[in-house]
Amino acid sequence: MQARNVLGTSAPLDLSGDPRRLRKERNVRWLFLSAAVFTILVSVAIVLSLVGEAVAFLQSIASEIDEGLGSLMADGWFPRRDRFDLRTIIWHTLSVSIIAMLVATPLGLGAAVYLSEYARPGVRRVLKPVLEVLAGIPSVVLGYFALRFITPDILRNLWDTAQQSNLMAAGIGVGILIIPLVSSVSEDAMQAVPRALREASYGLGAKKWHTSVRVVFPAALSGIVAALILGLSRAIGETMVVAIAAGATGGSLLQLNPLYGGQTMTGAMASLAIGSDQVAGGVAAFQSLFFVGLLLFLMTLVLNIGSERLVRRFRQRY
Amino acid sequence: MTARTMGSRVTQEMLRRALEGRRVNIVNPLVALTLLISLLASLAILVVLLWDVVAKSMPVWQERGWSVITNDLSPRPAETGMIQGIFGSVMLTVIVVVLSFPLGVAAAIYLEEYARDTRITRLLVANIRNLAGVPSIVYGLLGLSVFVKLILEGVLGQISGRTLIAGGLTLSMLVLSIMVITTQEALRAVPLAIREASFGVGATPWQTIRHHVLPVASPAIFTGSVLTLARAFGESAPLLLAGAVLSTFFAAPEGTPITDLVLGEKYTALPIIIYNWSRQPQQEYIALTAAAIVALLVILLVVNTGTILARDALERRNRM
Structure with a gap:
C-alpha cells in the first residue's frame, strides 16, 4: 500500500507556501539589502571624490607653480x-x-x-x-x-x-x-x-x-x-x-x-x-x-x- | 604573666590595628570629591555657557524684539534677521528625514534581522562604523564634488548647484550611518522570544518584522532618529562646502513653488548664520550672534523634550 499524506493523496505535499507571499518576502529582503549596500556606495563616493581631486592638486602644483611640489x-x-x-x-x-x-x-x-x-x-x-x-x-x-x-x-x-x-x-x-x-x-x-x-x-x-x-x-x-x-x-x-x-x-x-x-x-x-x-x-x-x-x-x-x-x-x- | 601570653597580646594589638586601618580615612573621600568635581566642572561649563549666551543676547531682544527672528538677512546689523536660516534649517531637516530615515532603518533591518555572519556582512558593519567616524567637513567635500558639481551642475545642467537639495543630500549622507547604528541598537533590544513566537506560528520574516519587531522597537527608533536629526540641525561644516550662502541674499519672492525653492534657489541655515555673524568685526554682531544661538538652542530644546515626552507616550501605549 502506498504511503498517503494528510490530504489522502500520494503526491508529496508542497509546504513551500503561497508563491505570491514568497515573492514578496524575496523582494522585501532585496530592498533591505540594497539599502545596506548603499552605505558602501557612500564610502566609495567619498574616497573617489577625495582621491581624484587630491591627485589633480598634486599634478597642478607640480606643473603650474614654479616651486612645484616644494610648495608643500x-x-x-x-x-x-x-x-x-x-x-x-x-x-x-x-x-x-x-x-x-x-x-x-x-x-x-x-x-x-x-x-x-x-x-x-x-x-x-x-x-x-x-x-x-x-x-x-x-x-x-x-x-x-x-x-x-x-x-x-x-x-x-x-x-x-x-x-x-x-x-x-x-x-x-x-x-x-x-x-x-x-x-x-x-x-x-x-x-x-x-x-x-x-x-x-x-x-x-x-x-x-x-x-x-x-x-x-x-x-x-x-x-x-x-x-x-x-x-x-x-x-x-x-x-x-x-x-x-x-x-x-x-x-x-x-x-x-x-x-x-x-x-x-x-x-x-x-x-x-x-x-x-x-x-x-x-x-x-x-x-x-x-x-x-x-x-x-x-x-x-x-x-x-x-x-x-x-x-x-x-x-x-x- | 608569661612571655608567651604577652607576646600574643602584642600580636593581637598589631593585628587589630592593621585590620582597622587608620582611624580617619582621608584618601577615600578625597578621591571621591576630586572625581565629583571633575563631573561638576562639566555642569559648571554648561551653566556658564548658557548664562553667557543668554546675557549677551538680552540687548537684542530688548531693542529688536521678534524682528531679529522674522527679518530677512541684511547687511545692516540693525535690520538683519534670521528667518531665512530658520527656514533653510527646517527644509534641510525635512529632506534629511525623507531620505535618511527610510534608508537607515532599512539598512539596519537588513543587518539585524536578515544578514548572516558572513564576510560581506562584516564588511558592511565595519564600513558603517567608519562612516560614522568620518569628520563632518569631509562629507561637505562629498557634497560639493558629487551633489553640487557632478549631479546638479553636471547631469541636470543647473547654473548653480548650491541649492537646498544639495545641502539636504549632503546632510543625509552624514546622518545615514548614525541612523543605521541607532536603529540597529533599537532592534537588538527587542527580545528574541518575540521573533521566535512569531516564527513559531508560521509567520514569514517580513511579517515578523512588520507586525512584531518594529512595533516594539519603534519608540527607541523614534527617539534615536530625532536625536540624530537634532545633530543634523546644528551641523554646519558640511554646509559651508555644499553651498549654503554666508552673505546676505534675497529670499525668493512669495509664492515660489516649493520645488523651485528646493532645487533652484540659494539657501542658508541657522548654524551658518551663527558662524557668519560670529566672524563679523562690528560690535553689534556679538549680541546678534548670541541671539541666534539662543534661537537655535531653544529649537533644539523644544524638539528634544518633545521627543522624550512622545517616546514615553508611545511606550505607555505599547505596554497596554
Whole structure:
C-alpha cells in the first residue's frame, strides 16, 4: 500500500507556501539589502571624490607653480599665494588636539569613574543628563563661546599676550566638545568590568578608591584608551570651533605659541570653502581643499580603526 | 604573666590595628570629591555657557524684539534677521528625514534581522562604523564634488548647484550611518522570544518584522532618529562646502513653488548664520550672534523634550 499524506493523496505535499507571499518576502529582503549596500556606495563616493581631486592638486602644483611640489614645504599656509606648507596646518591641528585632550581627559575620565563607581543611582540620574545635554550643544555654539568668553574672560586675564583669536581657546572649546564622548565610552568600558573583580578586591581589604583606581581602571584600560583615541579623532576633525575661534582665516605661518592665531587643517578647509563660490586664488587653492580633506580622512580613519580594535580586544577578555 | 601570653597580646594589638586601618580615612573621600568635581566642572561649563549666551543676547531682544527672528538677512546689523536660516534649517531637516530615515532603518533591518555572519556582512558593519567616524567637513567635500558639481551642475545642467537639495543630500549622507547604528541598537533590544513566537506560528520574516519587531522597537527608533536629526540641525561644516550662502541674499519672492525653492534657489541655515555673524568685526554682531544661538538652542530644546515626552507616550501605549 502506498504511503498517503494528510490530504489522502500520494503526491508529496508542497509546504513551500503561497508563491505570491514568497515573492514578496524575496523582494522585501532585496530592498533591505540594497539599502545596506548603499552605505558602501557612500564610502566609495567619498574616497573617489577625495582621491581624484587630491591627485589633480598634486599634478597642478607640480606643473603650474614654479616651486612645484616644494610648495608643500614653503613658508606657511597661504593657498591663495600658492604656498601650501602642510607642516604648518598639521602642527596647528596637533596643538589644538593636544590642548583639547588636556581638557577632556581629566574631566571626561573623572566623570566616568565617578558615574561608574561612586555615584548612587539617584545622583547618577541627576548628573548623567548633564553630559548628555553638553553632547547636544552644536559646535558653532562652542566656537562662539571660545571666541567671546574663553579668550576675553579667561585667557586674556591669565596671559595678556593672547591674541583675540588663538589656538588655545579653540583647543579648550574642542576639549569641552569631546568631554561627553570620552566620558560615555570609558564609562561603558568600566561598567563592563565584571563585578567579581571588584568583590575580590574588597574581599582582600582594599578600599573603594583603591579598588576603583587600581583594579577597575586598569581592567578597563584598553576601553579607556579607545575612548581617548576616539576623542582625539573627533578633535582632529572638528571644524566649526576652530573656524570661529582659531583665527588666521587668510592663512598663517607656523605658530608654535598657542596663544596666537593659526590655521589648522579643518580651519584651512573652512576658509577655503567660504571662498569657493567666488573662486578666489588659483585652481590649486580650490583643489588643495580636497588634498587636506584626504589627509584628514586618512588620519581619522587610522585612529578610528585603532580604537575599534582596542574595544574589540577588550570585549573578548571578559 | 608569661612571655608567651604577652607576646600574643602584642600580636593581637598589631593585628587589630592593621585590620582597622587608620582611624580617619582621608584618601577615600578625597578621591571621591576630586572625581565629583571633575563631573561638576562639566555642569559648571554648561551653566556658564548658557548664562553667557543668554546675557549677551538680552540687548537684542530688548531693542529688536521678534524682528531679529522674522527679518530677512541684511547687511545692516540693525535690520538683519534670521528667518531665512530658520527656514533653510527646517527644509534641510525635512529632506534629511525623507531620505535618511527610510534608508537607515532599512539598512539596519537588513543587518539585524536578515544578514548572516558572513564576510560581506562584516564588511558592511565595519564600513558603517567608519562612516560614522568620518569628520563632518569631509562629507561637505562629498557634497560639493558629487551633489553640487557632478549631479546638479553636471547631469541636470543647473547654473548653480548650491541649492537646498544639495545641502539636504549632503546632510543625509552624514546622518545615514548614525541612523543605521541607532536603529540597529533599537532592534537588538527587542527580545528574541518575540521573533521566535512569531516564527513559531508560521509567520514569514517580513511579517515578523512588520507586525512584531518594529512595533516594539519603534519608540527607541523614534527617539534615536530625532536625536540624530537634532545633530543634523546644528551641523554646519558640511554646509559651508555644499553651498549654503554666508552673505546676505534675497529670499525668493512669495509664492515660489516649493520645488523651485528646493532645487533652484540659494539657501542658508541657522548654524551658518551663527558662524557668519560670529566672524563679523562690528560690535553689534556679538549680541546678534548670541541671539541666534539662543534661537537655535531653544529649537533644539523644544524638539528634544518633545521627543522624550512622545517616546514615553508611545511606550505607555505599547505596554497596554
